[in-house]
Amino acid sequence: MTTHIQTDPRSNLIGSAWMIAAMALFAIEDALLKGVSALLPIWQVLVLFGTGGAIVFACVTTLRGGQLFHPDVLSRPMKVRVFFEILGRMFYLLAIALTPLSSATVILQATPLVVVAGAALFFGETVGWRRWSAILIGLIGVVVIIRPTGDSFSALSLLAVLGMLGFAGRDLASRAAPITLGTDVLGFYGFLSIIVAGFAYQPWEGTSMVALNAVTGAHVAAAVAIGTMAYASLMKAMRTGEVSAVTPFRYSRLLFGIGLGIFLFQEQLDQTMWIGSALIVASGLYILWRGRKA
Numbered sequence: 280m281t282t283h284i285q286t287d288p289r290s291n292l293i294g295s296a297w298m299i300a301a302m303a304l305f306a307i308e309d310a311l312l313k314g315v316s317a318l319l320p321i322w323q324v325l326v327l328f329g330t331g332g333a334i335v336f337a338c339v340t341t342l343r344g345g346q347l348f349h350p351d352v353l354s355r356p357m358k359v360r361v362f363f364e365i366l367g368r369m370f371y372l373l374a375i376a377l378t379p380l381s382s383a384t385v386i387l388q389a390t391p392l393v394v395v396a397g398a399a400l401f402f403g404e405t406v407g408w409r410r411w412s413a414i415l416i417g418l419i420g421v422v423v424i425i426r427p428t429g430d431s432f433s434a435l436s437l438l439a440v441l442g443m444l445g446f447a448g449r450d451l452a453s454r455a456a457p458i459t460l461g462t463d464v465l466g467f468y469g470f471l472s473i474i475v476a477g478f479a480y481q482p483w484e485g486t487s488m489v490a491l492n493a494v495t496g497a498h499v500a501a502a503v504a505i506g507t508m509a510y511a512s513l514m515k516a517m518r519t520g521e522v523s524a525v526t527p528f529r530y531s532r533l534l535f536g537i538g539l540g541i542f543l544f545q546e547q548l549d550q551t552m553w554i555g556s557a558l559i560v561a562s563g564l565y566i567l568w569r570g571r572k573a
Contacts, residue, residue, distance in 0.1 A: 294519035297512050298528040304509035306535035308502050309375050309384065310543055315498035316376035319489050322481040324499070325372060327491075329473030331503030336467035345464055351457035352468065360452035360465075364472035367445025369480055374439035379546045384536025385424060385556045386439040391529070391563050392417040393447035401451065410569050413562040420558025423551060462514055466507075527567055530560050 316324050340347055351357065374383040392414045399406035406414075421443075425436040453465060491499070516525050533556060540546040 290519055291521055291524040294516050294521075294525040295528050297516035297519060298525050299531045301509050301512035301516055302529060302532035303535045304505050304512060306384065306532055306539055308506045308509060309380060309536060310539045311498050311502040311505065312372060313375045313380055313544070315495055315502065316372065318495050318498070319491075320481075320484055320486040321372060321376055322477045322484050322486070323488050324376075325369065325477030325480065326474050327477075327499045328502055328506070329368075329470045329475075329477060331499065332470030332506060333467055333474065335503065335507045336463055336470060340461070340463040340467055343461075343463065345461055347464060347467060349459055349464070351459045352464075354457055356452050356455035356457070357460070357468070360449055360456060361468060361472045361475075363445050363448030363452055364469050365445075365476040365479065367442050367447075367449055368473045369442075369476035370438050370445060371442030372476075373480075374435075374442050378433070378435050378438065379540055380544055381537040381540035381546050381548060382424060382436065382552065383439040383442075384540070385533055385552065385559065386421055386436075387443050387446070387536075388530060388533050388556075388559050388563065389417055389421050390443050390447045390450065392559070392566065393444060394450050395566055397447060397451045398454070402454070407569070410566050413565045413569070417559045417562030417566075420555040420562065422555075423558065424555035426551065466510055527564055530563060533560065 312324060312328065319327075337347060371383065371387065374386075395404075395406060395410060396414050398404040399411075421440065425440065449469075456465065489495075516528075519525070537548065537556075541548070
């Protein structure tokens, strides 16, 4: 049975609204995790956040009659997906905890560029010279932001790049994941991967678990609730209207992330950051437009 997705203008408008809502919620999730990471060890935040999300998706999958422990969970694409999920989640949380939220959010927007390049290299998808040029320009935007040759360069800025590469690898592996595994099941194993990432980082951080109080407990619970709502909104967006019409609104996360960084964490953006952001977003939108035209 195939799922019919409406593609009338009203559906595109509704799908775009769901996408914007999802990106706003993801940005709030990032801000909550950044805030609680200043109060708890980062490895503990990963473990608590992953546990909460896994419980939510386990309940949703069970209520919908899904199967959490399907044999296809052990397939090679799923193993690859879990590996990249661990890398992406661990390094991106480190990025938002140790570097400005705004810069980490901007660098994350380069994920679609890497996904398109990976689809061409690993799945044989056709990508012409125009889109390759756009990918290169977008990656130049990332380099502009991290400023590897400037006096203000910090190796910590590479954390967001590693997180972005991890998420791109996860997205590519998701395309190869068995169709027998629904999005709720993928969400469940995605959050289990966050738990693994937390325990993997614990020896490196070298800190013991800290008892939760009302503030830290509320932060983690809110991050889990908003994160799962963001995921559900994203799935709703992708199933309402045309993908090519809805996907460009992913870049609204950049605006929300920058806004929260400025108002909650008193971050400042200089001209270099704006230039890099413009290169990344313009390249991503051009690739989407070229893909739709093709």
